[in-house]
Amino acid sequence: MKKSVIFLLLTFISINAQNFTHETKEERNARMQWWRDARFGLFIHWGLYSIPAGEWNGSTNHAEWIRTTAQIPLKEYDKLVDQFNPVKFNADEWVKMAKDAGMKYIVITSKHHDGFGLFDSKFTDFDVMSTPFKRDILKELSDACHKYGIKICFYHSIMDWHHPDYLPRREWETDRHVDQADFNRFLEYLKNQLKELLTNYGEIGVLWFDGEWEDTWSSKLGIELYNYVRNLQPNIIINNRVGVGRSGMEGLTKEGEFGGDFGTPEQQIPPTGFPGVDWESCITMNNYWGYNKNDKDFKSAKELIRMLVDIASKGGNFLLNVGPTSEGLFPQESINRLKEIGDWMKLNSESIYGTLASPFANLSCGRCTKKSLGNNTRLYLHVFNWPQEGKLVLPGILNKPVKAYILSDKRRNLLAATRNEDAIIINVPSKPLNEINTVVVLDIEGKEDVTNPPTIVYPVNIFIDKIFVSVITDQQNVEIRFTTDGSIPTVNSMIYKNKIELDNTATVSARSFRNGKPVSDVSRALFTKVIPEKSMNINNPLNGIKYFYYEGKWEMLPDFNSLVPVKEGTAQNFDISLRNQNDYFGFRFKGYIMIPDDDVYTFSTDSDDGSKLFIGDKLVVDNDGLHGMQEGKGIIALTKGFHKIEAQYFERSGGNDLKVSIESSKIKKQNIPDNMLFQ
Ligand code: FHN
Numbered sequence: 001m002k003k004s005v006i007f008l009l010l011t012f013i014s015i016n017a018q019n020f021t022h023e024t025k026e027e028r029n030a031r032m033q034w035w036r037d038a039r040f041g042l043f044i045h046w047g048l049y050s051i052p053a054g055e056w057n058g059s060t061n062h063a064e065w066i067r068t069t070a071q072i073p074l075k076e077y078d079k080l081v082d083q084f085n086p087v088k089f090n091a092d093e094w095v096k097m098a099k100d101a102g103m104k105y106i107v108i109t110s111k112h113h114d115g116f117g118l119f120d121s122k123f124t125d126f127d128v129m130s131t132p133f134k135r136d137i138l139k140e141l142s143d144a145c146h147k148y149g150i151k152i153c154f155y156h157s158i159m160d161w162h163h164p165d166y167l168p169r170r171e172w173e174t175d176r177h178v179d180q181a182d183f184n185r186f187l188e189y190l191k192n193q194l195k196e197l198l199t200n201y202g203e204i205g206v207l208w209f210d211g212e213w214e215d216t217w218s219s220k221l222g223i224e225l226y227n228y229v230r231n232l233q234p235n236i237i238i239n240n241r242v243g244v245g246r247s248g249m250e251g252l253t254k255e256g257e258f259g260g261d262f263g264t265p266e267q268q269i270p271p272t273g274f275p276g277v278d279w280e281s282c283i284t285m286n287n288y289w290g291y292n293k294n295d296k297d298f299k300s301a302k303e304l305i306r307m308l309v310d311i312a313s314k315g316g317n318f319l320l321n322v323g324p325t326s327e328g329l330f331p332q333e334s335i336n337r338l339k340e341i342g343d344w345m346k347l348n349s350e351s352i353y354g355t356l357a358s359p360f361a362n363l364s365c366g367r368c369t370k371k372s373l374g375n376n377t378r379l380y381l382h383v384f385n386w387p388q389e390g391k392l393v394l395p396g397i398l399n400k401p402v403k404a405y406i407l408s409d410k411r412r413n414l415l416a417a418t419r420n421e422d423a424i425i426i427n428v429p430s431k432p433l434n435e436i437n438t439v440v441v442l443d444i445e446g447k448e449d450v451t452n453p454p455t456i457v458y459p460v461n462i463f464i465d466k467i468f469v470s471v472i473t474d475q476q477n478v479e480i481r482f483t484t485d486g487s488i489p490t491v492n493s494m495i496y497k498n499k500i501e502l503d504n505t506a507t508v509s510a511r512s513f514r515n516g517k518p519v520s521d522v523s524r525a526l527f528t529k530v531i532p533e534k535s536m537n538i539n540n541p542l543n544g545i546k547y548f549y550y551e552g553k554w555e556m557l558p559d560f561n562s563l564v565p566v567k568e569g570t571a572q573n574f575d576i577s578l579r580n581q582n583d584y585f586g587f588r589f590k591g592y593i594m595i596p597d598d599d600v601y602t603f604s605t606d607s608d609d610g611s612k613l614f615i616g617d618k619l620v621v622d623n624d625g626l627h628g629m630q631e632g633k634g635i636i637a638l639t640k641g642f643h644k645i646e647a648q649y650f651e652r653s654g655g656n657d658l659k660v661s662i663e664s665s666k667i668k669k670q671n672i673p674d675n676m677l678f679q
Contacts, residue, residue: 020230021223021258031235032261032278034151035206037354038104039312040345043155043282043321044094045109045289046137047116048080050326054292059553061626061652063323064290067114067161069653071172074162077114084131089328091137091144097330098150101338102345102352105151107208107319110138110197112155112290115162119201123192126162142201151205154197158241159211163189167216171582183216191228198232209242209260219243219258226260237261239280249628252279262317269307273314273357280317283307285334291323298333301340302436306367308341308352309382309437313367315357344436347408351380351439361452365392366437370448376402377448381440386432392440395423395521396451396512399444407439417442422451422518451475451520454496454510459665460600460635462530468499469527471510478512478519486524491516505529532598533616535641541678545591545645547571553584554650557610557624560588572674574647574660586650587658592678593645595638599664604633606659607649613660614646626652642678 023031049064056062056070067077098106111117117127119138128137138154145152160166165186169176198204207229212222222243229238238260240246245257249266252274253259263279270279285304286295299307304320311318322334330338345352355369366384370377377399383392401417404426416427424442432438457470471480480496481489486507493511500508505528512520548565552558571578571589579585593615595601605611605621608629613621615636623632649658662676663669 017227017231018234020227020234028261032237035105035237035262035317036278038151039317039352039355040101040103040308041105041107041151041153041280041317041319042098042101042103043107043289043319044324045112045155045291045321046324047109047112047118047290048077048084048114049112050086050291050324051080051083053326054288054290054294060292060294061555063288063292063295064109064112064114065654066290068170071170073175074173078126081116081126081130082132084128084326085133086137086324086326086328087133089133089135089137089140089324091140092147094141094324094330095144095148095150097335097338099148101342102349103150103320104353105153105205106141106145107153107155107206108138108141110154110156111160111193113157113159113161113211115157115160115166117193119197121193121196123189123196124163138197138201142204146202152201152203153206153208154204155208155210156194156197157211158190158209158217159214160186160190165189168214187221191225194225194229195232198229198236204233204236206237206239207242208239212241212244212246217244219245222260223258226258239264251281252277265316269310270314270316272361273316275315275357278317279315280319281307281311282319282321284321284323285337289321289323291325291331293325296333298337301337301344304337305341305344305436306384309367309369312352312355312369313358313382344434347434348437348439351382351407351441355380359448359450360396363394365394372447373443376443376445379442379444379448380407381426381442383428383432383438383440384436386438387428388430390428390430392426392428393420393423394426394442396453396519397424397444398422398449398451398519399424399446401426402443402445404440404442406433407441408433415440422520451478451512451514453521453523454480454512456508456510456523456525458525458527459663460602461525462528462600462635462637463502464530464532464598464600464637466501466503467527468501469508469525470499471496471508471523473512473520475512475520478514480510481513482508482510484508488522489518491518502527503529530600530637532600532637532639533618533643535595535639535643536592538592538642538678541592541594541642543674543678544570544572545574545589545677545679547575547578548588548590549578549580550586550588551581551584552586554586554652555626557612557648557650558586560586560648570679573672573677574649574658576649576651576656576658579651582656583651583653587648589645589647589649590679591645592642593662593672594676594678595640595643597664597666598637598639599666600635600637601667602633602635602663602669604631604659604661604663604669605647605649606631606657606661608655608657609650609652611647611649611658611660614644614648616644628655629657645677 120136142152240259243258245253251265252263358368367382404415404417454473481493484506489511610624620634
């Protein structure tokens with residue numbers, strides 16, 4: 001066929017490609033419904049990296065990133081293809097373990113950043129068909145999923161460390177030339193492989209993109225790819241990593257950015273839900289996504305069950321990860337956790353599937369999920385902290401209780417539910433049926449009428465001579481009453497009109513009232529009057545601070561006193577660009593900070609990896625550990641003048657950065673300026 005005809009044909013197809021970014025709310029809701037109802041899925045990170053299993057040249061802290069974190073040349077890494085032979089892989093077993101755990105979908109890496117495909121692709125030999133295994137793993141897994149009624153979904157990395165046309169290269173890969181690289185050709189390859197994945201494996205539930213953060217990717221390319229995928233399977237769901245709108249590991253889509261269909265918090269659970277926003281927290285069972293044979297730091301079943309419930313109570317989905325071994329087996333610890341979660345789900349899954357977020361801002365007894373039941377509402381009270389005196393108190397709810405019982409009680413014995421002011425009190429047995437989480441069902445008349453307690457607003461809860469405390473609420477037609485002696489506010493307590501002025505240590509308690517009756521729980525906050533740290537005299541202070549530079553491999557900040565610095569000198573600020581290398585290094589910055597006023601100061605470090613900040617002899621910020629950019633903060637009261645300051649920092653591998661900031665009633669949060677630092 002002449003090229004001109006092919007061009008016309010392709011143009012025709014592209015002209016007829018539908019733009020799915022403007023679907024109606026009804027269309028979107030219909031498409032998202034199974035995923036929202038599912039609440040719980042299995043993430044699987046599997047590939048060549050399971051062969052080294054986290055270990056390379058003696059270091060053991062690698063996983064799916066091993067080609068980069070161990071800087072393995074391509075030719076060396078490609079040798080793993082001849083070793084990949086997971087003869088114990090059994091797709092049915094994997095799917096049954098997921099199903100028995102209560103999971104409704106499986107997201108498996110069709111291609112991770114290393115570029116290796118777990119499926120038979122006509123567009124590369126760097127896939128499972130070139131290995132001794134020679135079986136299309138995704139075909140076997142998708143067949144098993146279709147057989148057992150589990151949605152099969154693919155994780156597909158945009159970033160590709162193998163394909164010659166992908167850019168950028170890894171900065172240490174100086175041996176791989178870029179002059180022949182053609183990113184448009186890579187885009188065609190990416191689309192061709194996606195077409196294979198969306199044509200050869202039946203209905204796919206979710207396309208889970210990742211590796212979207214490098215500067216060759218863009219929102220435009222993301223929107224094009226979103227439509228390309230939806231045109232192949234119109235009902236598929238696509239995460240926000242198809243575009244570039246993700247706000248880092250917090251995972252939600254930034255305002256005004258294209259965000260696909262759902263946000264993707266990673267290794268974290270948002271502090272609250274986001275009404276009207278779909279999101280899914282993806283979390284590992286231990287510390288790595290890919291298999292690391294030395295990582296035995298598995299979260300307990302209790303932690304994982306409570307994570308599932310916490311996420312569901314905020315209206316999110318939980319994507320829990322397993323990194324299979326090179327033999328094709330789930331690690332035994334993962335099998336055990338899935339079994340324990342499944343045991344809980346067998347009796348309680350009704351409180352997870354198809355539920356909506358809690359109407360309560362927070363509950364001291366645990367979490368809540370809910371369902372509408374005709375004219376009534378069913379609340380699932382996930383009780384983590386079982387009441388000792390047999391009274392489960394549900395504050396701030398005015399509905400009439402209809403009935404209550406324990407979900408896992410096969411006899412469904414009814415529990416007495418009575419009212420006391422704003423609260424419903426449920427008489428419960430002296431012992432929970434499940435120590436991890438016993439679910440008490442409470443049916444109430446009508447739509448929930450819940451008044452969350454007022455919020456006591458304060459930037460800091462310590463002060464030097466006085467502090468002004470605000471109390472706010474988003475609840476309608478209520479009045480706030482408060483006390484400052486720790487007692488429970490009553491209808492005779494002070495009405496909150498203006499900020500509360502405290503000049504001594506006090507506990508502020510606040511509660512909402514309507515028509516003279518309490519309608520919410522009580523909020524409390526302690527404010528402590530403190531004596532500020534004394535300043536010190538410095539003879540002949542000079543601008544700048546001393547720095548000491550170290551090299552080494554740490555997973556937490558070392559005791560720098562026991563190490564000899566590689567070099568030292570004077571820096572203008574906390575400047576890690578003075579390093580000699582990009583990985584495995586640490587800094588210690590020591591000097592004085594000139595504090596302008598007697599005040600309470602909030603200090604923060606934002607660092608990848610760990611950091612600590614000392615003011616005087618006090619540890620004010622502890623932000624230690626192996627992590628991406630993460631902020632830690634602390635507060636301290638200081639008198640005007642010079643105070644010792646020391647920042648400690650280490651970087652293991654990957655990204656690196658350190659920011660040290662200051663904030664007070666007179667200073668807007670900012671990186672500590674050079675002119676405040678002295679030696
Ligand atoms: O770099 C990947 C990482 O290997 C893993 O796949 C996680 C899982 O969501 N995503 C990226 C890190 O954000």
